[in-house]
Structures are given as C-alpha cells and as structure tokens.
Amino acid sequence: MANGYGLVEGWDQVVDILIIEDNVELATLISDFLLNEGYSVFVTSSGEEGLLYLEENTVKLLLLDIMLPELDGFSVCRTIREKHNLPIIIMSARNGDDNKIIGLELGADDYMEKPFTVNLLTAKVKSHLRRSYDMVENKQLLSDGDLTINRASMTVYLKDEPIVMTSKEYELLVLLMENKGKALRKEWLFETIWGVDSFSELSTLTVHINKLREKIENNPKQPKRIVTVWGVGYKYEAV
Structure with a gap:
C-alpha cells in the first residue's frame, strides 16, 4: 500500500x-x-x-x-x-x-x-x-516558421523554447496546423477534439483558442497564426 x-x-x-x-x-x-x-x-x-x-x-x-x-x-x-x-x-x-x-x-x-x-x-x-x-505514434514534426511540434514527445517549441500546453491545447494546435489555410467550423473542431458525446460546452473551444493565442502569437489580440473566420470558425495561417 x-x-x-x-x-x-x-x-x-x-x-x-x-x-x-x-x-x-x-x-x-x-x-x-x-x-x-x-x-x-x-x-x-x-x-x-x-x-x-x-x-x-x-x-x-x-x-x-x-x-x-x-x-x-x-x-x-x-x-x-x-x-x-x-x-x-x-x-x-x-x-x-x-x-x-x-x-x-x-x-x-x-x-x-x-x-x-x-x-x-x-x-x-x-x-x-x-x-x-x-498521437505519439506519428513521429513527424509539424513546423511553421519558428513554431515546431514534435509529435513523438508531444512537445511544442517557439523560437527553440518549450511551451507548456494542456493536452487539449496540444491536440487543437496539431489539428489546426495539419489543416493550414483551411477554414474549420467551430462545431467540427469541438467534436473532433472533445468528442460528439462530450458534456463540455462549445465555449470551451473559445477558451482554448484564446489560450493558444496567448502562447504562440506575438500579439494575441491581433492574431496572425490562428485567425477567426467570422460565421465559420478558425483557421491556421502560415507565417
């Protein structure tokens, strides 16, 4: 014991x-x-x-x-x-x-x-x-400018400095970067990350998007990487 x-x-x-x-x-x-x-x-x-x-x-x-x-x-x-x-x-x-x-x-x-x-x-x-x-099974790196995701270790680096993220923030960032330039519906993002049977609210997605912007954007209030597509959702723009 x-x-x-x-x-x-x-x-x-x-x-x-x-x-x-x-x-x-x-x-x-x-x-x-x-x-x-x-x-x-x-x-x-x-x-x-x-x-x-x-x-x-x-x-x-x-x-x-x-x-x-x-x-x-x-x-x-x-x-x-x-x-x-x-x-x-x-x-x-x-x-x-x-x-x-x-x-x-x-x-x-x-x-x-x-x-x-x-x-x-x-x-x-x-x-x-x-x-x-x-997600650990996929060994490839995802990179965009000075932002890198190492899927093997499930770590994220910005300007060669590690960024601490929650598992959901990590999954969301991977999903966005895998679909660079594509406008992704809020509902699809939420269902993909949290599951269609999740008891969480859609507002949970907004909270996590804001947290990601605080961690990877130079100016979170004017994001360049994770941009809002009004009436649709969000998309990741390559820098």
Missing part, C-alpha cells in the same frame, strides 16, 4: 492514472472501476502529496478534486500545468459555468460536476487517454 490510500506500491514508476481526492469512499469506488479496466492507479487525498508524486513518477492522466484540504485543486492544477502536459479531468461539487471556466483556464482538459456516474467518468478517461497518446 502506497502513501495516503494509494493502490500502487512504491514510487519511481509509470502509472496510468493519479487520483487526488479526499473523499475516501468516492476515490476507492473510482479506483476499483479503473483497476477493473486494467489501469494502474495511485490515489492520494492531498494536493501536496499529489504534486510530490508527479515529481518522482510518470503519470498518464490526472483525476483532480477541487475541494481539498490545505492546497485546493485549482492551485494544484495551476502548478501542474507549469511542468506537465498530462490530461487533467477535474471532479468537483462546485457547479456552474464560473468554476468550469476557471478550471479550463488553469489548464484542465475536462470538468465533471459531482455527482456523476463512474461509468461516464471511465468513458472520459478512456477517451482522453486515447486522444492524447494515440
């Missing part, structure tokens, strides 16, 4: 899913489902311990509660995004658009309101893992 009430023995390892949740009953229920699906899981009730675990181990996906003792989930999410690109799914009893927007702007890839069914959560976990890690 690992620290907290983890379900994977030892540290310094590769773990499919890290769960940071202080409700022991809920965390155990979720982990049992995921273990039955064949995933390796580590569970902790502390944001601090979760961050420490990430420093010493490789994790493929994070399930993150917001209302944690001491260091809250929003702070944990912000800290993780400074160093890691793994998908983050927030699980929270804080309902409403304001909390969802905060979570997405801090770098979360999805936001699930409690209560939810474990079957739905498991489906989302599978979807995020598939979308994030299937």
Whole structure:
C-alpha cells in the first residue's frame, strides 16, 4: 500500500492514472472501476502529496478534486500545468459555468460536476487517454516558421523554447496546423477534439483558442497564426 490510500506500491514508476481526492469512499469506488479496466492507479487525498508524486513518477492522466484540504485543486492544477502536459479531468461539487471556466483556464482538459456516474467518468478517461497518446505514434514534426511540434514527445517549441500546453491545447494546435489555410467550423473542431458525446460546452473551444493565442502569437489580440473566420470558425495561417 502506497502513501495516503494509494493502490500502487512504491514510487519511481509509470502509472496510468493519479487520483487526488479526499473523499475516501468516492476515490476507492473510482479506483476499483479503473483497476477493473486494467489501469494502474495511485490515489492520494492531498494536493501536496499529489504534486510530490508527479515529481518522482510518470503519470498518464490526472483525476483532480477541487475541494481539498490545505492546497485546493485549482492551485494544484495551476502548478501542474507549469511542468506537465498530462490530461487533467477535474471532479468537483462546485457547479456552474464560473468554476468550469476557471478550471479550463488553469489548464484542465475536462470538468465533471459531482455527482456523476463512474461509468461516464471511465468513458472520459478512456477517451482522453486515447486522444492524447494515440498521437505519439506519428513521429513527424509539424513546423511553421519558428513554431515546431514534435509529435513523438508531444512537445511544442517557439523560437527553440518549450511551451507548456494542456493536452487539449496540444491536440487543437496539431489539428489546426495539419489543416493550414483551411477554414474549420467551430462545431467540427469541438467534436473532433472533445468528442460528439462530450458534456463540455462549445465555449470551451473559445477558451482554448484564446489560450493558444496567448502562447504562440506575438500579439494575441491581433492574431496572425490562428485567425477567426467570422460565421465559420478558425483557421491556421502560415507565417
């Protein structure tokens, strides 16, 4: 038994899913489902311990509660995004658009309101893992001027400096760059990245577009790479 009430023995390892949740009953229920699906899981009730675990181990996906003792989930999410690109799914009893927007702007890839069914959560976990890690198989580089995407390592560089991105920001940028010069409908972009059955709002796409512009545009308010096509959606313009 690992620290907290983890379900994977030892540290310094590769773990499919890290769960940071202080409700022991809920965390155990979720982990049992995921273990039955064949995933390796580590569970902790502390944001601090979760961050420490990430420093010493490789994790493929994070399930993150917001209302944690001491260091809250929003702070944990912000800290993780400074160093890691793994998908983050927030699980929270804080309902409403304001909390969802905060979570997405801090770098979360999805936001699930409690209560939810474990079957739905498991489906989302599978979807995020598939979308994030299937892309590693393509080894080619995507480049445009001083912007480069290395698909093998799922990293993005601007002027030879690495850019920290969420998994959804990364997937969206890849999709846009793969379709340079093409006007892509908002609905198509959203369904391709988040899935047709996603419970997220279309406004999630706008949040991620704005975040991408802040990271890759010289002037995010007057974007040259990711431009708006009014009445349609967005397109990537080569520089």
